[in-house]
């Protein structure tokens with residue numbers, strides 16, 4: 001399977017490609033189900049979550065599936081309630097701002113708290129057999145903490161940064177609890193049949209390298225140490241173009257690079273011992289198909305002949321993306337990389 005070979009930096013016949021957020025609202029067959037069920041209901045119904053996981057694979061020649069779930073799902077079992085508001089994204093019921101707010105938080109027990117996810121992975125693996133591997137995922141500790149402390153999406157991450165600066169002990173205790181939960185959540189997915197893992201650090205790019213190194217990276221490192229060897233692990237550090245040498249020390253097999261760097265420069269900073277995933281700007285997929293190919297060719301050229309490149313977007317696919325453009329992208333990656 002090309003994707004797993006590339007994770008191990010072994011040569012492949014064509015560059016593997018998958019798309020972050022490949023199961024979602026840009027697909028009419030997703031929206032047809034979503035019209036009847038809430039997003040959380042979809043996640044908690046294994047038959048539905050498995051179906052939605054497989055939808056993009058029926059349309060496109062993707063090299064991996066990613067299980068339909070969310071980085072926030074473990075929070076509920078930990079006693080951190082949240083809900084989704086339409087257009088506004090996730091909202092945390094009681095954001096953590098001080099030591100006393102940690103009192104109600106408990107350890108995640110995947111069998112008790114996310115049995116639906118385990119069942120979804122079982123169903124998807126049965127369907128996929130050995131066609132393409134299945135990726136499980138979690139949020140990285142800082143990205144999860146940013147939701148728990150900010151209470152939702154943030155423009156400036158002022159609340160979590162202020163917690164770091166003013167009460168580092170409470171921040172550290174929260175990060176340790178989240179790190180333990182992330183480890184349990186990832187290992188449960190591997191036990192259920194996930195063949196690779198991705199850690200999404202979507203908001204870590206809002207930290208200075210100084211704070212990243214002290215207040216985010218050590219927890220990522222500890223998570224990776226504890227899952228290492230169970231499945232190849234991709235660490236997607238969004239917005240981290242200014243601190244890639246630090247990102248490389250997290251210990252992942254693969255680093256996911258956003259679109260703000262040239263892939264060859266990013267790879268030079270990460271070092272040859274790491275596989276690289278990325279990094280097409282997702283907005284390219286909104287434009288005409290003719291605009292896609294030169295950008296795919298450029299990224300493949302920058303990856304060069306080195307083994308260990310997994311093609312992906314530099315962040316999640318946007319809901320307004322025409323599905324035909326995703327098809328064009330996937331086919332172009334295979335065609336151009338096989339020919340070179």
Ligand code: CP3
Pocket residue numbers: 019020021022023024025034039066067068069070071072088089090137153200202315316
């Ligand atoms: O990649 C996939 O196809 C698997 C499914 C997946 C979802 N969320 C489903 C989802 C994955 C990998 C995620 C990860 C995720 N969730 C991240 C990291 C990736 C990134 O984009 O940086 C983050 C930050 C979240 C938290 C989250 N979940 C937000 C901020 C939102 C609301 C914004 C939005 O995109 O709608 C969600 C909801 C969500 N998660 C949806 C889906 C398909 C949309 C739900 C709907 O249909 O309304």
